[in-house]
Amino acid sequence: MVSPCAQMEKAAKILGTMAIREVLKMGDPHLLAVALPVREFGTPELNALIEDMWDTMRDLDGAGLAAPQIGVGLRVVIFGIEDNARYPEAPPVPLTVLINPELTPLGEDMEEGWEGCLSVPGMRGLVPRYRHLRYTGVDAAGHPIDRTVSDFHARVVQHEVDHLDGILYPRRIRDLTQFGFTDALFPGQAIADD
Numbered sequence: 310m311v312s313p314c315a316q317m318e319k320a321a322k323i324l325g326t327m328a329i330r331e332v333l334k335m336g337d338p339h340l341l342a343v344a345l346p347v348r349e350f351g352t353p354e355l356n357a358l359i360e361d362m363w364d365t366m367r368d369l370d371g372a373g374l375a376a377p378q379i380g381v382g383l384r385v386v387i388f389g390i391e392d393n394a395r396y397p398e399a400p401p402v403p404l405t406v407l408i409n410p411e412l413t414p415l416g417e418d419m420e421e422g423w424e425g426c427l428s429v430p431g432m433r434g435l436v437p438r439y440r441h442l443r444y445t446g447v448d449a450a451g452h453p454i455d456r457t458v459s460d461f462h463a464r465v466v467q468h469e470v471d472h473l474d475g476i477l478y479p480r481r482i483r484d485l486t487q488f489g490f491t492d493a494l495f496p497g498q499a500i501a502d503d
């Protein structure tokens with residue numbers, strides 16, 4: 310017997326309103342490529358890509374996702390945390406679609422923090438990131454975004470935009486003793502495994 314929820318999900322998939330895509334894992338060459346800028350906004354193709362990204366990120370309870378992680382080599386990232394069990398300590402970050410981003414670190418101040426990635430499931434690493442950052446870009450309709458952020462919000466943006474340049478967080482780790490499996494690093498803590 311199929312639950313009503315599963316039936317609705319199936320119907321949504323048939324209607325083309327929901328698509329959870331496969332997330333590529335570290336080792337897949339698509340994750341190492343430099344993604345291309347988006348040139349046209351408000352198109353059905355771009356909107357469908359973004360919807361698939363939200364569906365996929367929500368399904369995996371992620372804090373962010375970059376288009377190359379689902380095999381699409383475009384400079385599109387989504388991120389945001391309202392109330393996420395994977396990041397119980399994290400302050401809220403607004404749900405954001407950011408296209409063709411440009412990052413400008415504000416100052417030299419860097420901070421180490423634990424990161425995970427849906428493309429590196431089951432692991433965490435201690436990664437240095439700029440604490441203060443200005444980022445610009447556009448949303449799905451091509452409207453400008455210009456924000457100055459700090460700390461966790463700045464970290465999430467740096468992590469996601471790295472994906473557009475083919476960089477996964479393990480390459481940013483300075484001390485590889487601070488990289489490992491989540492359940493071994495944080496035994497007994499109920500942290501989701503990816």
Ligand code: NI
Pocket residue numbers: 425426427428468469472
């Ligand atoms: Ni990631």
